[in-house]
Amino acid sequence: xxxxxxTLSARAAAAxxxxxxxxxxxxxxxxxxxxxxxxxxxxxxxxxxxxDDRDLLLGMYRAAGVEARREAMFEGRKINDTEDRAVLHTxxxxxxxxxxxxxxxxxxxxxxATLDRMGRFAEDVxxxxxxxxxxxxxxxxNIGIGGSDLGPAMATLALAPYHDGPRCHFVSNIDxxxxxxxxxxxxxxRTLVIVxxxxxxxxxxxxxxxxxxxxMSEAVARPADQFAALSTAAERTEAFxxxxxxxxxxxxxxxxxxxxxxxxGLSLMIAIGRDAFHAFLRGGQEMDRHFRAAAPRDSLPVMxxxxxxxxxxxxxLPTRAVLPYEQRLxxxxxxxxxxxxxxxxxxxxxxxxQVPAASVPVVWGEPGTNxxxxxxxxxxxxxxxxxxxxxxxxxxxEPELAHHHQLLVANCLAQSQALMTGRSLAQAEALMAKxxxxxxxxxxxxxxxxxxxxxxxxxxxxxxxxxxxxxxIIALYEHRTFVEGAMLGINSFDQWGVELGKELAKSLExxxxxxxxGEGLDPSTQALVATVHRFxxxx
Ligand code: F6P
Numbered sequence: 001x002x003x004x005x006x007t008l009s010a011r012a013a014a015a016x017x018x019x020x021x022x023x024x025x026x027x028x029x030x031x032x033x034x035x036x037x038x039x040x041x042x043x044x045x046x047x048x049x050x051x052d053d054r055d056l057l058l059g060m061y062r063a064a065g066v067e068a069r070r071e072a073m074f075e076g077r078k079i080n081d082t083e084d085r086a087v088l089h090t091x092x093x094x095x096x097x098x099x100x101x102x103x104x105x106x107x108x109x110x111x112x113a114t115l116d117r118m119g120r121f122a123e124d125v126x127x128x129x130x131x132x133x134x135x136x137x138x139x140x141x142n143i144g145i146g147g148s149d150l151g152p153a154m155a156t157l158a159l160a161p162y163h164d165g166p167r168c169h170f171v172s173n174i175d176x177x178x179x180x181x182x183x184x185x186x187x188x189x190r191t192l193v194i195v196x197x198x199x200x201x202x203x204x205x206x207x208x209x210x211x212x213x214x215x216m217s218e219a220v221a222r223p224a225d226q227f228a229a230l231s232t233a234a235e236r237t238e239a240f241x242x243x244x245x246x247x248x249x250x251x252x253x254x255x256x257x258x259x260x261x262x263x264x265g266l267s268l269m270i271a272i273g274r275d276a277f278h279a280f281l282r283g284g285q286e287m288d289r290h291f292r293a294a295a296p297r298d299s300l301p302v303m304x305x306x307x308x309x310x311x312x313x314x315x316x317l318p319t320r321a322v323l324p325y326e327q328r329l330x331x332x333x334x335x336x337x338x339x340x341x342x343x344x345x346x347x348x349x350x351x352x353x354q355v356p357a358a359s360v361p362v363v364w365g366e367p368g369t370n371x372x373x374x375x376x377x378x379x380x381x382x383x384x385x386x387x388x389x390x391x392x393x394x395x396x397x398e399p400e401l402a403h404h405h406q407l408l409v410a411n412c413l414a415q416s417q418a419l420m421t422g423r424s425l426a427q428a429e430a431l432m433a434k435x436x437x438x439x440x441x442x443x444x445x446x447x448x449x450x451x452x453x454x455x456x457x458x459x460x461x462x463x464x465x466x467x468x469x470x471x472x473i474i475a476l477y478e479h480r481t482f483v484e485g486a487m488l489g490i491n492s493f494d495q496w497g498v499e500l501g502k503e504l505a506k507s508l509e510x511x512x513x514x515x516x517x518g519e520g521l522d523p524s525t526q527a528l529v530a531t532v533h534r535f536x537x538x539x
Pocket of ligand 1: 145147148196198200202205342495498
């Protein structure tokens with residue numbers, strides 16, 4: 001199967017000269033270029049895409065065989081073939097969807113039994129039935145990195161209004177400052193440490209876990225009694241000393257960055273409770289059903305993916321900004337960086353060839369309105385065009401602060417409006433004339449106040465950030481990543497690109513510690529090691 005990426009980029013290049021605003025003339029574009037499903041609305045009307053361009057993209061989608069691959073994923077076939085694994089994070093939220101077979105075995109009884117065990121443990125911690133040596137647990141520390149950190153950390157913050165359990169903290173970085181700063185104010189006798197690591201070998205996590213254990217042992221005779229583990233590696237959790245009752249396992253068919261729906265979500269479950277966590281799963285399950293059932297043009301994940309491909313692979317725009325107008329989604333951009341860039345940041349197709357177009361844009365972002373007072377300058381007037389993805393809740397959780405929310409909504413809508421409409425030179429000159437400028441001075445001042453406009457953005461509107469809606473949004477982004485990867489022929493579920501750096505760090509460690517010579521190293525690295533030694537000695 002070959003997809004015509006050249007035609008797409010030629011079409012998208014031609015589209016740049018088109019005015020987005022003109023595309024609305026005589027059409028019902030706001031409705032026609034949006035998808036509403038499950039209470040969410042995805043608006044892609046403020047893009048350069050015409051109905052013909054959309055047809056081209058939809059044709060490419062059909063030709064790429066995404067739907068067959070999608071069904072293979074949901075049915076538990078081993079679509080992650082560089083690791084010979086099924087891809088079944090969807091099974092973790094398949095609360096009442098029936099059996100899912102891997103190698104002829106239904107995985108659902110195991111998934112539901114683990115979910116039940118998690119629920120009982122979480123409720124025991126929340127109710128003070130599971131206690132530390134000094135009493136009921138007041139603080140939970142999740143130690144994990146990448147997918148074993150970003151998901152629960154992002155979601156715990158996102159769902160702060162539902163957080164009625166113990167305080168939750170997240171330690172990820174190998175930098176000792178991270179674990180030290182988190183542990184310092186805590187009472188070890190009333191802290192539960194959760195070691196979250198699929199492999200239970202990740203150097204950052206295992207180093208931080210050992211440090212936390214040593215910290216706890218100063219106050220607790222058997223520190224492992226206040227530890228839980230989330231992992232696929234039962235023998236390693238046992239070697240660490242964690243009782244099997246507090247080990248929540250999952251299978252190799254759950255990828256790290258897709259794992260927050262299962263045991264890796266334990267800290268979130270302790271924070272918001274079993275029922276709210278189930279609501280989060282149900283939101284994900286609802287999105288799965290929508291993804292499988294909706295026609296491509298009516299599908300939120302498909303249209304979100306096609307808008308992404310249009311901007312990056314088509315128009316050649318190298319980044320995309322994710323701009324949640326929801327302070328509690330502050331960690332969403334970091335979460336999506338792993339989801340999208342670790343999944344699709346690859347150069348080799350499943351068949352071993354070269355990926356036929358750009359693989360994935362640089363994903364970045366910050367919550368609005370803060371970003372408005374920082375990098376939006378570049379988004380509006382810089383020389384590079386950044387397609388923006390706005391996320392907007394119709395309602396906040398603070399009814400007493402409704403005027404804040406109105407301002408938030410107005411700001412979000414104003415930004416996408418400004419990106420599209422811009423401000424012409426004539427308009428800027430009129431403004432300057434009104435302000436009393438004349439002649440060359442007027443022209444020079446006006447030039448700085450021109451907004452080119454015609455810059456694309458898309459907007460996802462949701463009713464209110466409840467656990468269910470968060471589940472829908474995260475599953476939506478997962479499936480968007482899947483569709484983009486599948487259309488490019490990429491296996492979105494391995495991550496070989498992180499391995500080389502890990503290996504080199506292992507062999508560099510003794511050199512940095514001064515226990516091994518650095519002779520075999522390249523001259524640049526050798527010089528940097530020498531500088532670190534020199535600076536440390538001087539300090
Ligand atoms: O190094 C990348 C990675 O393997 C991610 O894919 C994963 O989410 C993270 O490390 C953590 O891995 P683990 O859960 O095995 O500690």
